[in-house]
Amino acid sequence: MSSELEVPTTEYRLPTTLPTTDYGLRTTDYGDEPPDSPTLAEAARRWSSAYVHIPFCARRCPYCDFAVVASDEAGGLDTGRYVDGLIVEIGMEPDPSAVDAINFGGGTPTRLRPDDLARIVGAIESRIGIADGAEISIEANPEDWTIAFARDLREVGFNRVSFGVQSFDPVVLAALGRVHSSRDAERAFDAARRAGFTNVSIDLIYGTPEESDESWRRTVARAIALEPAHLSAYALTVEGGTALSRAVLDGAPGPDPDDQADRYEYLDDALRSAGFVRYEVSNWARPGYSCRYNLSTWMMGEFSAFGTGAHDHRGGVRARNIRRLDTYLDRIESGVRPRAGSECLGEFESERERFMVGLRLASGVAPGSIGGPFVTSDEGHRLLDAAVIDVRDGRVVVLKPLLTDLVARSVLSVSADDC
Numbered sequence: 029m030s031s032e033l034e035v036p037t038t039e040y041r042l043p044t045t046l047p048t049t050d051y052g053l054r055t056t057d058y059g060d061e062p063p064d065s066p067t068l069a070e071a072a073r074r075w076s077s078a079y080v081h082i083p084f085c086a087r088r089c090p091y092c093d094f095a096v097v098a099s100d101e102a103g104g105l106d107t108g109r110y111v112d113g114l115i116v117e118i119g120m121e122p123d124p125s126a127v128d129a130i131n132f133g134g135g136t137p138t139r140l141r142p143d144d145l146a147r148i149v150g151a152i153e154s155r156i157g158i159a160d161g162a163e164i165s166i167e168a169n170p171e172d173w174t175i176a177f178a179r180d181l182r183e184v185g186f187n188r189v190s191f192g193v194q195s196f197d198p199v200v201l202a203a204l205g206r207v208h209s210s211r212d213a214e215r216a217f218d219a220a221r222r223a224g225f226t227n228v229s230i231d232l233i234y235g236t237p238e239e240s241d242e243s244w245r246r247t248v249a250r251a252i253a254l255e256p257a258h259l260s261a262y263a264l265t266v267e268g269g270t271a272l273s274r275a276v277l278d279g280a281p282g283p284d285p286d287d288q289a290d291r292y293e294y295l296d297d298a299l300r301s302a303g304f305v306r307y308e309v310s311n312w313a314r315p316g317y318s319c320r321y322n323l324s325t326w327m328m329g330e331f332s333a334f335g336t337g338a339h340d341h342r343g344g345v346r347a348r349n350i351r352r353l354d355t356y357l358d359r360i361e362s363g364v365r366p367r368a369g370s371e372c373l374g375e376f377e378s379e380r381e382r383f384m385v386g387l388r389l390a391s392g393v394a395p396g397s398i399g400g401p402f403v404t405s406d407e408g409h410r411l412l413d414a415a416v417i418d419v420r421d422g423r424v425v426v427l428k429p430l431l432t433d434l435v436a437r438s439v440l441s442v443s444a445d446d447c
């Protein structure tokens with residue numbers, strides 16, 4: 029089939045190849061680009077990043093299905109052995125190239141001591157390399173965070189922290205099984221700032237059944253009052269196999285999608301009024317503070333990942349690690365990469381994934397070979413006519429972010445023969 033687009037108006041005419049301009053951006057020199065800038069997004073395609081998974085948590089939150097072990101579960105306190113394993117795994121990286129961003133996620137990375145975190149950063153530096161000005165970010169739970177800890181992390185080289193605040197309402201925090209208070213969150217935020225972190229992010233969860241409109245408004249107001257550089261917000265979801273899903277199956281109320289949509293729109297309006305820019309469905313930033321690691325992964329940049337259950341993407345191969353802590357450690361200690369599986373993405377699958385994930389960005393996504401057939405398909409026309417998507421400056425943009433998953437699913441109707 030021809031790649032030439034047959035579109036009804038020039039308004040929807042798309043380039044069929046990706047831009048090849050060298051935007052000349054490095055991670056250190058894009059500070060003036062707005063978070064939703066297409067230029068910034070395309071630069072992120074060329075960034076390389078690393079993810080380090082720290083699976084330890086004080087206890088398991090009822091809604092969580094991540095690869096974690098709680099302190100009262102087998103291996104839940106074996107942090108030193110795990111750090112040793114991570115360092116061995118980093119040493120096994122077959123194709124090292126200096127990273128522009130590192131993200132420590134979990135689990136709860138702040139369960140590790142600063143000297144253990146320093147050993148891991150040091151291993152990445154010596155095996156892979158860290159670009160000048162790279163973002164080195166850590167996810168933190170407020171209850172672990174003190175000013176001394178924050179200063180130690182600055183010494184290690186961390187320059188971004190993302191606090192799992194979730195809510196400022198004690199009723200909601202209790203329902204989510206969180207052990208910190210709203211005051212803990214404010215104290216942690218203040219300690220981060222006093223230790224020299226300017227790039228501080230807050231994570232919120234909306235739509236817990238125990239949350240009211242008024243409770244959400246207060247949470248949003250308190251989050252904005254802290255003046256974070258960045259904010260992420262996710263709807264509470266009921267994942268199979270969690271304590272929350274068992275409770276809902278037993279008759280407890282679950283999240284209400286209409287309430288969640290209202291909360292999302294309230295948050296988006298409030299953040300825009302406060303000077304934030306939404307640059308992805310669930311992420312807002314002040315200019316200069318979009319998360320480089322996230323941008324890099326959404327733009328299908330190359331990323332390595334280490335630790336239990338971690339996923340990486342390098343050279344067209346997507347791979348995932350073993351989730352179980354004991355099996356992961358056994359494998360590493362036998363000198364074997366702890367892979368659970370990998371898949372080599374073909375050209376069409378890779379391009380389709382790039383396009384589907386890119387739809388999450390407010391900057392839109394360059395059409396490549398998929399965008400044209402999608403926009404000109406019957407489903408594409410329906411979405412255009414309903415003002416769910418648009419084509420702006422040659423990029424496909426989702427105008428109604430809450431419908432992004434629906435739009436992405438529609439892309440699956442495009443086959444390789446259409447491109």
Ligand code: SF4
Pocket residue numbers: 084085086087088089092093094096134135136169192
């Ligand atoms: S702290 Fe985070 S990673 Fe750990 S159990 Fe709770 S939600 Fe999951």
